[in-house]
Amino acid sequence: MFDQITILAPGLLGASLGMAAKASQLARTVKVWARREEVREACLRMDWCDAGFAGLEASVEGSELAIVCAPVDIIPELVEQIRPHLGGGALITDVGSTKAAICRQCKDQAGLARFVGSHPMAGSEKSGLEHARADLFMDRPCIVTPLESTPEASLRRITAFWEGVGMRVHAVSPEEHDRIVAHISHLPHLVASLLARQLGGSPAEWAALAGNGLRDTTRIAAGSPAIWRSIFANNSAEVMHALTGLEEQLACCKSLIARQDWSAMEQFLADGQRFRKGLE
Amino acid sequence: MFDQITILAPGLLGASLGMAAKASQLARTVKVWARREEVREACLRMDWCDAGFAGLEASVEGSELAIVCAPVDIIPELVEQIRPHLGGGALITDVGSTKAAICRQCKDQAGLARFVGSHPMAGSEKSGLEHARADLFMDRPCIVTPLESTPEASLRRITAFWEGVGMRVHAVSPEEHDRIVAHISHLPHLVASLLARQLGGSPAEWAALAGNGLRDTTRIAAGSPAIWRSIFANNSAEVMHALTGLEEQLACCKSLIARQDWSAMEQFLADGQRFRKGLE
Numbered sequence: 439m440f441d442q443i444t445i446l447a448p449g450l451l452g453a454s455l456g457m458a459a460k461a462s463q464l465a466r467t468v469k470v471w472a473r474r475e476e477v478r479e480a481c482l483r484m485d486w487c488d489a490g491f492a493g494l495e496a497s498v499e500g501s502e503l504a505i506v507c508a509p510v511d512i513i514p515e516l517v518e519q520i521r522p523h524l525g526g527g528a529l530i531t532d533v534g535s536t537k538a539a540i541c542r543q544c545k546d547q548a549g550l551a552r553f554v555g556s557h558p559m560a561g562s563e564k565s566g567l568e569h570a571r572a573d574l575f576m577d578r579p580c581i582v583t584p585l586e587s588t589p590e591a592s593l594r595r596i597t598a599f600w601e602g603v604g605m606r607v608h609a610v611s612p613e614e615h616d617r618i619v620a621h622i623s624h625l626p627h628l629v630a631s632l633l634a635r636q637l638g639g640s641p642a643e644w645a646a647l648a649g650n651g652l653r654d655t656t657r658i659a660a661g662s663p664a665i666w667r668s669i670f671a672n673n674s675a676e677v678m679h680a681l682t683g684l685e686e687q688l689a690c691c692k693s694l695i696a697r698q699d700w701s702a703m704e705q706f707l708a709d710g711q712r713f714r715k716g717l718e
Numbered sequence: 719m720f721d722q723i724t725i726l727a728p729g730l731l732g733a734s735l736g737m738a739a740k741a742s743q744l745a746r747t748v749k750v751w752a753r754r755e756e757v758r759e760a761c762l763r764m765d766w767c768d769a770g771f772a773g774l775e776a777s778v779e780g781s782e783l784a785i786v787c788a789p790v791d792i793i794p795e796l797v798e799q800i801r802p803h804l805g806g807g808a809l810i811t812d813v814g815s816t817k818a819a820i821c822r823q824c825k826d827q828a829g830l831a832r833f834v835g836s837h838p839m840a841g842s843e844k845s846g847l848e849h850a851r852a853d854l855f856m857d858r859p860c861i862v863t864p865l866e867s868t869p870e871a872s873l874r875r876i877t878a879f880w881e882g883v884g885m886r887v888h889a890v891s892p893e894e895h896d897r898i899v900a901h902i903s904h905l906p907h908l909v910a911s912l913l914a915r916q917l918g919g920s921p922a923e924w925a926a927l928a929g930n931g932l933r934d935t936t937r938i939a940a941g942s943p944a945i946w947r948s949i950f951a952n953n954s955a956e957v958m959h960a961l962t963g964l965e966e967q968l969a970c971c972k973s974l975i976a977r978q979d980w981s982a983m984e985q986f987l988a989d990g991q992r993f994r995k996g997l998e
Binding site for chain 2: 450479535559560561562563577579581585601608618619622623625626627628629630631632633635636637638639640644645646647648649650651652653654655656657659660661662664666667668670671674678679680681682683684685687688691692695696697700701703704705706707708709710711712713714715716717
């Protein structure tokens, strides 16, 4: 499907994508760009990686697709730097967890490679190359965020790429994406962090008594603070709306307990149960 | 270790306990009491169950240990009803998620079987006999809650029973138990429910975009509303304290976002990460 692709700043997602692209025969040649030598060397030790570069220009030369896997706050500058070195028919995408700011900053420029934003929802609280796996994307959702100016053919090509590694692709506008993920991804992360931070202030011996409920509910709080800081900074208005909604739920729940209204409480819990069972 | 035990109101925990007790040779004979005929029949079809009864008196006759696996709000009345039919040297325990009210109501009475409260933390969002497994308790924590009047020998015997099915046993007072679990178990449950309820009000198509983060964070919200309603009713004061703490965390988080103080936000997330990584 692609003769050559470049993965920039490979971590868990980028390295898994390299593996998956080779395994699915989506790319004949996979090149990587990484600032750090040990990352380039780690990639080169893996089957899927054909070449590793410290220079951006050489890393994308001749590639038909470049996938920028850097933290959200540096994606736009990397896109700007590689654009002149890709052919006009080439495509650029990313794996960032926010889309509106990135897509606005990476607007298409005449004669240069097009950018179509992507958010493959296959992350984990684990990061780094060592956790990469070819099946990371299998059956997971991927949101692609075309602009009104994005040609149908470019959108189809990016969609086919993500479907090729096993994802279910949904296309929405970058702004709609940010609104949705504020609720389904960024809010759950904050909720896990709030809970974990609160328990961090408890006596240390309580941790030995933790059951699976606490483990599950706080699992994603183990994610990288630096990566998530940028995500929240990039989507702060929508995240605030989601947090305000949570605040209202919390006030409602406290009021039921204060009034000792246990049948309303059962209904409250049943509302949550209905949503959660619907996810299975 | 026990010649005969009785499991009352077997569901996920009770049936798993029957399996585990037989597998670990902790009990030669395991009898069950269940109000519903289909539950008795389901138990009798399983290897571990030697006899099933609809009458309380017959179910505990000759047993050295009775384990009451009913919802927290009906544990005290079941304990009161079986006490006259057990020998004076017999023990009664339970698997309830709250302890102060239950232990107060089940205070020892001269010449009757003693009650020592237990909370094996091995539940799941799945309930019912069909999910029972002999290894449910393996390496999980169990909190036992002796009163000041509980003889050392009774506490040792209950502790040995839970250790026999593979649990790590911790003894604290019933009040201290309720304070601890309000934070490490009841609060996570409410947090998962709040989040699930809020998302339940979102457009239905968002659910298809949910990643593992949302799934993990809300998993326990699938638990039985009726069971959890009783737990919250039984531990409402401590749960309110825990919710107030969460409210403060939420206010702090919103203020960091409102002030766009991203380095303080990174520190906030790092606090949660430190606690969560400490659970592994």
